[in-house]
């Protein structure tokens with residue numbers, strides 16, 4: 126069974142970080158983005174980066190750079206759509222999405238999402254973290270998406286859809302639930318304080 130292709134979502138404005146590319150911020154020996162690339166690479170057949178603006182700032186990565194095809198900043202689903210279009214163009218049937226600001230996501234992400242998709246026969250699977258008090262907390266930027274969804278997604282975005290879970294619920298999404306031990310693997314870096322925390326988690330990250 127071939128692996129899905131991967132889309133790394135870096136198309137946002139990073140307002141809480143003060144703007145710019147969060148993915149290019151230093152983390153350990155590399156950057157936030159290099160951590161994400163290193164984790165995703167063994168799990169997928171091929172990867173692309175969804176980012177808007179001048180693509181040359183990512184030239185050193187050697188990845189295809191895919192801008193949003195929807196006008197304005199339509200949120201992460203615009204990046205998922207860019208990934209689905211790219212996947213379809215190369216004959217892939219599924220795309221896994223990963224956010225560029227989430228450096229410690231599970232190393233078995235794709236296996237677990239794929240198993241859940243098969244078990245539920247679902248066209249979308251979102252990752253979730255188990256919160257002991259609130260139950261599974263879905264992660265809208267980490268999912269497995271069937272390429273057949275792309276026309277519906279484009280129409281929904283053109284009609285103004287922005288909320289990921291609203292759309293995934295209406296398309297029968299399943300979920301794959303991950304353990305929050307030793308910390309939430311979907312911890313994401315939004316602020317300078319989060320980046321400091323990411324540095325301190327680097328050594329203990331599974």
Ligand SMILES: Nc1nc2c(ncn2[C@@H]2O[C@H](COP(=O)(O)OP(=O)(O)OP(=O)(O)O)[C@@H](O)[C@H]2O)c(=O)[nH]1
Nearest residue numbers: 134135136137138139140141198199200201204224
């Ligand atoms: N393609 C695309 N991706 C987006 C957009 N907005 C957010 N994202 C991505 O979705 C993920 C979650 O984004 P948010 O935390 O909501 O936004 P952010 O840009 O990271 O940060 P804030 O502006 O501080 O909220 C990140 O990987 C973003 O790069 C968008 O309009 N288009």
